[in-house]
Amino acid sequence: xxxxxxxxxxxxxxxxxxxxxxxxxxxxxxxxxxxxxxxxxxxxxxxxxxxxxxxxxxxxxxxxxxxxxxxxxxxxxxxxxxxxxxxxxxxxxxxxxxxxxxxxxxxxxxxxxxxxxxxxxxxx
Numbered sequence: 001x002x003x004x005x006x007x008x009x010x011x012x013x014x015x016x017x018x019x020x021x022x023x024x025x026x027x028x029x030x031x032x033x034x035x036x037x038x039x040x041x042x043x044x045x046x047x048x049x050x051x052x053x054x055x056x057x058x059x060x061x062x063x064x065x066x067x068x069x070x071x072x073x074x075x076x077x078x079x080x081x082x083x084x085x086x087x088x089x090x091x092x093x094x095x096x097x098x099x100x101x102x103x104x105x106x107x108x109x110x111x112x113x114x115x116x117x118x119x120x121x122x123x124x
Contacts, residue, residue: 018095025096026112027119028082029075035104035112037075041068042101072097 029035048064051057069086076084086093103112 018099021092022096022099023115023119025085025093025119026100026116028080028085029100029112030116030120031075031079032109033079034075035100035109037079038072038097039101039104041071042097044068044071068097 029038045064045068048060048067052060052064069084069090072086073084076082084093085096100112103109
């Protein structure tokens with residue numbers, strides 16, 4: 001059964017700082033497989049978006065967005081077993097996807113693990 005990402009119901013609608021949002025975003029991305037699906041989706045989406053601009057073909061931009069979310073959601077549903085935050089607000093999830101991708105490709109998995117744990121820890 002799919003569960004909501006940890007603490008998603010009390011996520012601020014507009015976090016004052018990305019630093020406040022990102023640990024909560026990472027709490028829904030605890031497993032490496034989920035993270036790699038996000039990386040793949042972000043990279044495919046970026047390539048298709050770039051091709052859309054270069055070739056002046058807007059349908060490629062739409063296809064890039066579809067690829068990004070489809071791959072990310074495969075990770076959530078198939079590996080993480082939770083509901084993606086992007087369901088609520090895909091625009092807000094995009095900076096998280098981009099940051100996750102950069103950190104994964106930079107070999108910063110331990111940083112992501114720490115942030116994920118921080119995002120699961122209840123605030124007092």
